[in-house]
Amino acid sequence: MANETYSHVDELFTRLVDSDQQWGPLLFLRPARHVPFRTARVLALSVLVGGGFGLPGSIFLLLLSRSVHRAPLPVYAFPLLLTVLYFALCQLSFVPAWNRRALRLAKPGLSRA
Numbered sequence: 001m002a003n004e005t006y007s008h009v010d011e012l013f014t015r016l017v018d019s020d021q022q023w024g025p026l027l028f029l030r031p032a033r034h035v036p037f038r039t040a041r042v043l044a045l046s047v048l049v050g051g052g053f054g055l056p057g058s059i060f061l062l063l064l065s066r067s068v069h070r071a072p073l074p075v076y077a078f079p080l081l082l083t084v085l086y087f088a089l090c091q092l093s094f095v096p097a098w099n100r101r102a103l104r105l106a107k108p109g110l111s112r113a
Contacts, residue, residue: 050085
């Protein structure tokens with residue numbers, strides 16, 4: 001109980017993020033358990049997810065706006081919004097938990113299992 005900063009919530013987040021099924025084709029972006037999530041990796045993940053879901057959403061919004069005779073949003077708006085939201089969500093949820101575990105595992109004498 002020397003390290004109380006690694007909580008049950010951290011354990012929940014890291015267990016969820018450790019699951020290969022959650023990553024799907026983006027598994028190559030997940031670092032090793034003892035390696036912290038850096039901002040560049042989270043940004044790459046956010047761009048891929050935000051763009052991947054945002055572009056079809058943007059097309060849907062374009063078609064919807066045409067059907068109700070409104071001016072459409074720019075095509076980049078929805079993917080950009082999703083990218084920013086996903087980045088913020090990652091930075092506020094699983095990234096701190098992952099980085100605390102990585103720091104704990106990187107200390108000498110601890111198992112990397």
